[in-house]
Amino acid sequence: MKRINLLKAAVVIAVSMLSIVSTAMAAPTRPNDLADQTNASWLIATEQLLSALPRSVVERDGGSALLMSFQPQARMNGVFGISRQPDLDQMSKFAAQAQTYGVSSVIRVRGHGDPEVQSLAARYGMTQASQRAVSAVTQGAVKLPGTTVPGAVVKRVDGSYAQTFLDVTLAATGVPVEFARDLVSREVLNLPTASPYVVEVDGKAVAIALGIRGGDMVALYFLFERPEARGIGYNMMVTEQLLRDSFSHGVKGAFFASDPENDVLISTFGFRAVDTWTTYSKAAGL
Template identity: 30%
Template sequence: MAAAHGMTTVARVPLMVRELAGDGALGGSLPLGSAVRQCGPEDSPVFAAALAAGFEAPLEVMSLLGGAGILSLPSVTGYLAEADGEVVATGLAMRTGNSAGIYNISVPPGRRGQGYGAAITSAILETERARGARLAYLLSSEQGLSVYESLGFRTVEQWTRYTA
């Protein structure tokens, strides 16, 4: 059916989960000279621009996923990692009950492989656990799979995505 609509590229997308119980560390530490902060709707231009850079996608598209409308939702918290005066990673948590969905972990190409993706994910997990989350879940890209596995996430399902 997908091929009939010109969608012939197939990608596997792992659905991953991680328990947040206990009080031990949940992962990687921030690289020296960097910090993670929460952001709200007033930060949406910076968040969307960093998201676009990290996903190498048009700002117009990423403004929908990281705009003020999303960042102002009561169940959503945006996160920015900064180093040397620039944003080096983004992340977003969406809470439902005692679970936290982790979304939009992105790192610009020039900053990849330096630990920022793991660091911002860990900071989000710590904050969401402190807020009562007992389970975190996410959809991983192929690039992020080993990072999330190193943080204790495990794959529970493989989703299939078809694109043109």
């Protein structure tokens, strides 16, 4: 189920987490370009998110990071390449360390993965590879059409809405509660870098969105609607408000790990694919 996969990848971006077919080769090769900025900002935002969880491990070195959330989703634990060519020896050390924590984990790199990375992943039984595009938009390119839905109100909220976020997430994805509870907790929503929003109709929350700033960019997570509220425009409305507020408060760009069902969001707000993440994991059931 795509929404379940999105939630599993919410911290690893998709932003949740939310793929356009793209390749790393299609991304610009200039240093410090939008793809590089996006990956660097993703790491900062993810570190922020993990800091609010009951337990986490965060280490950086050699262009990669060891990120352990201790959540049941394997994609939220493991080794993540941040630079275009992270040091393979350091990734190998991080991968060995990840195995000591007793939770399922992954190895993720930018691009499509070379034979050396595939070999490293296979060493730990991670023989299943999947790809997800990362889309971004800058302040100068963002499109804000002024989306509204009659009777709907967008509210900027805080940690007191943790149960509301959990209820909408579970209704939208159908995942077990333990897959989402810590990710939309009071502590997460109250992060200084977090921007949580809900859409209400007649006082009932029908959609949610969470932005977490990482440096000069904001990561979009949990763009979820209740099943009965899909196709009306609530997700467009809440995403636009999140983007509008973020850019008005100094953010220079926004990004999320995109999913085919969010093509309309991408075309509406001016996002474009800037990079590809390849994730190596164990086959389902292993």
